[in-house]
Structures are given as C-alpha cells and as structure tokens.
Amino acid sequence: MKEAEPSTNEREFLLAALKDGARIDGRNFYDFRTLRLSFGSDYGAVEVQLGNTRVLAKVSCEVIKPYPDKPTEGFLMFSTELSPMASSAFEVGRQTDEEVLVSRLIEKAMRRSRALDTEGLCIVAGEKVWSIRVDIHFLDHDGNLVDAACIAAITGLLHFRRPDVTVVGEEVTIHTLEQRNPVPLSIHHIPICISFAFFDKGGCVIVDPTHLEEQIKEGDMTITLNVHKEVCALSKAGGIPMELDQIIQCSNIAVVKVAEITAQIQAALDADAKKRQVSRK
C-alpha cells in the first residue's frame, strides 16, 4: 500500500511552527524523544522504543567454518528487513530505497567501525568460528529508524552472552548455559547513530526527526560517533547542500547526545544484570 503524502495543511503548519522555533511534538530542536530499553528473558533480546518508533533486536550465534582466506575471523551479520508491521508502505520481498539505506548505515556503523572483535570469535583457526547474527525487527515506524536500530543492535550485542567453549586438542566442547556461565562478547566501543533533518535551506537543524518531519525535510544527515568522540561513519545521502561549519555544529550536538545515550544504555544494562543476579539467588 502506498503511503499518503502529508497534506498541505500539515506541511505548512509544521514549517510555520519550525520558523517560530517549535516542533509539533513540543520538543526543542536538539531534543531526542524519550528512549526506553527493555530486555527479554534470554540474553541478547532488546526492545527499543524511541518515542513511537519501536525496534526489536535479537542476537543469536552459531558455530560455522570460516573463510579459507580469513581463518581466524568470526562473522557478524545483520538482518534489517523492514517488515510491513512498521508501515504498510513496506512490502514483503521488495526492498525500498529506505531499507537499503538503513541496512547500509547499520552495517557501516557496527561492522565496519569494528565495534565487535571478530578475531575473538575464533574457536579453532580455519575450522570453527562463531557467527553472530543480529536480527533487527522494525515494529513501528515513527521516523528515525536508523538511530533506534543502531541503539537496539549495539545494546543487544552488549547484552548477549555466548556459550562457553573449551578446546582440548582437536576436541571442541560447547557448554550449555546450565553447565557454565556464558561469556559476553568483546566489544571495543559503542557506536551510536544520531540523525539530523534540515529545513529552510539548511537554516533549521533538528535532531531525531519523526515520520512527519522525515516526509517534509529538505535534507538529512546521520553521524555515527562513540563516547571517545571518534567519528565512525558519516552519511549524507542527497538532500540540500550543507555549509561546512554546519556539519561541525551537528557533530558537536551529536557528541552530547552520544554521551547521554551511552550512559542510558549502560545504566539499563547494569540494572538488568542486577535483576538477573537477584533472580538467580
């Protein structure tokens, strides 16, 4: 089903509000929507709610044979198919441009920034490595899928525990979760995507656009950063041309947002770990 364009009234109201320095959901230009993280009962299942946008990430692992040219490298795979649950505009089996962009961005932000130590996934060189799979399910689409998916994926990876293995000679034993405590993945840094939308020929910059704002925007940009203020990816695919100092300004905003979000992820993970410890006792 095709998506309806926003009406002229909606468009003009939104633009007029932005001119007056207000957004229609009452946020300031540089405010993120409320971020809520909830964990499932098993390791690696995270549900992220960013305002009305809802994303579910599920991390799983299996043992496979590595590529012959990279015998010690494990695998990290992402599956980011946009399901029609998020919006009826997404069709099954047909990739939209939006889907390609989202999956490319996640791939760049997570895998190419080497957030996960893939060498650490090796069990027996050339024989057995772990393959980590992150399934990202988009449940509800109210704009900014990239940021929500990125937060869900990295939180899922941080929350995930893989079964412990022991190698004696050629013999590999994979211990079940009951036999031995599972081990966390080694993660080098936490990349976080921050998306911006531009209006009024670049005169107006907003953070975390909603779906309506995304439909009306003139341009967009996504910066991926970590807490150490390192840029992992920067994507500006089309839209209006930008001034150089505007990009600097955006990255300054992103630094603050990334610190906030990382702190929130850590707090949520700590709270969950505490809860698990109590329930085990």
Place this chain on the structure above:
Amino acid sequence: MSRLDRTRTSPHQLRPFFSSQNLLNRADGSAQFDFGGSSVICSVVGPAEVKIRDEKLDRATIEIVARPLVGLPGVKDKTLERNIRETLEPLILSGLHPRTGIQIVVQTMKEDGCILSTAFNAAILALLDAGIPLKSILASVTCIIDSRTNQILLDPTIEETTHAKSTHVFVFDNKVSISSINPEDVAMDEDSKEPSHTGILFSDSTGLFTEDEFFECANACFKAAQAVHGFIRTAVSKKLEKEYQQTRA
C-alpha cells in the same frame, strides 16, 4: 507432578497469559499475546487498498505475513501463514469489504513453545482491535503427549516439546456460549459439562497417537480454551471501558 518449567504443578495448567492491545501507532490494529515465555505481536492494516492482482470482486483479500524471530522467513513461516490464513478467512466477514485488502503481520518476539497457538490468539486480538467484523472469536491451545509418562501436557515449553510423542494444536470458536462457562467453573466441574466439538476451527497433529488419545487431547484443550476465551473477553472489555472513559473525559 511438577512440570519441567518448575512454575506449574499440574499437567493441565497453562502458563500465565498476558496481552496488550493497540500498542503500535502505524497499524490500524495491533496486539501482543504471551503464553509465559512465548510472545507474539500482531498488526492488522485494513480494509485498505489492494494490488489489482490480488483483488477479489466479492470479498476482501486476507494476507498474512509471518516473520521469525531469528533468520529469514522459511517453510515453517509459510506453513504458519497458511494455517492462520485458512483459519481466519471463514471467520472474517470479508464480504462486507469487497475489493479491499486486510493485511495481518505476525512477528514472534519470544520463543518458548506453542508459537502457533500464541499467534492465533494474538491475531484475533489484533483483529478485534482493528475493528474488523468477525463471525466469531477463536482461542487456541496446544498440547503434547509426553513419551515417557503418556500424559497430556497442556501449553508445553520448548523443553517439554523435546519429549513429546505427539503434538496437537487446536483452535475453538466461541459459539458454545462463553458467558455460561467461567474459567473457575471449568476447573471445578470438569466432567459435568461435556463439550461439543462443533466449534473446532483448526486442528493440527503430528506424531504417533491413537484415536482415543486424540479425543482426550481435544477435550483437554477445549476446556483450557475456555479460559483463553474468558481472558480475551476480559481483555477486550477492559480496553473498551478504558476507551469509553477517555472519550468522556
């Protein structure tokens, strides 16, 4: 005998239900249904525009999309789609909306056995939430026959399913008056009310079992399904009450 998941004491006990309706914004209707550790979320869009290829002149086209928790959709999900579609098609009064489409998306959120039953219950709650006209309401329960004890276990977990001799999934409608059967009453006078199985909408069994075992399973699931029916009824009435209060305020 205690069950393998250690929270239940009787083989006929179901895991705690949970449901939540209208939790997605973009869909016309949505619902989540949990059987303990199993959780399915379902969204409904429609009646809406439909591709000309799929258009039916006298009724609405019903499309089901099932998505697994891990990996790409495969044969298992296609079977799930087909089972749900063929059960829901006669239930939905699709003749009221000719030349439109109703799309139902089923997404597994947590997997711990009985996914098909959980999906059925989530789908019906989502359809109710979307306000799609229905002939009747369904409720689904799964049971297994344990290979070691030959006992019927209702609502099994994944762990329990590994010891199953046979698995049976049943879906019942609510034609047998639901108001007269309370979940508590069912537990008390189990044998006084002999259920009539005119209301079986779907039944799927795998494994080796005798005819008697099959009817025994059907009976046990029917009784349990009344509890699910009761739960669905309370969930819907609570939701409507809340909406009514909101419109008045």
